Amino acid sequence: MTYQSTRLRLAEISLGDLDAIHHLHSFPEVDEFNTLGIPSSIDETKEYLTPLIQAQKVTPRKSYFWKIELLEASAFIGIAGMTLSSDKFKRGEIYYKLLPNYWGKGYATEIGRLLIRVGFNDFNLHRIEAGVATENVKSISVLEKIGMAREGLHRKILPIRGEWKDNYHYAIVEGDLKDN
Structure with a gap:
C-alpha cells in the first residue's frame, strides 16, 4: 500500500526499515513531544x-504505519500513520514524524495533506483527527495549514519525560476542504 504526493511517498514499513x-x-528534537521516549537500544525499537x-x-x-520517502532520491525522511475507528464511525487519527534535517521545508504540510486525502478518498472516512502537545507550535501550525480545526483540550493526557502534558485535539470532516 503506497501513496504519493508531489515530492513524497508513503510506503509500508518492514523490518528492513528498523535502522x-x-x-x-x-x-x-524528535523526542521533545513524543510519548515513546528515546529508545535505549535497537532492540527496543524492534519491539515497538x-x-x-x-x-x-x-x-x-x-x-x-508508513515510512516517508523523498520521491526523487527514495531517501527515508520520517514516518506517518493512521489509526481507524470501527466502520460505524468512519474516523481516523493521523500522525507523522520527520528527521530534523527535513523540518521547515513544507514536508510535514505535504504529508498531512496526503494523509487527509488518503483518509477521505481511499479509506472513505467521515472525520480525521490529530492530537498535538499544546507546546508543539510547529505541528499546531501544520495541522491548521492542512485545514484541521482545534476542537478542544485534553488536560494532562500525554506522559512525556515524567510529566503529564496537555494536548490539543484537532479534526477535519469530509467536505471541509473542497480541493482535498
Missing part, C-alpha cells in the same frame, strides 16, 4: 516496530 526508524527516534508490521496482516485492518 532508519531507530535513527529517527534517537533525536532529542514488530506489532506495527504484524498489524499489516490483520483483517479488517485498523492501523497503518
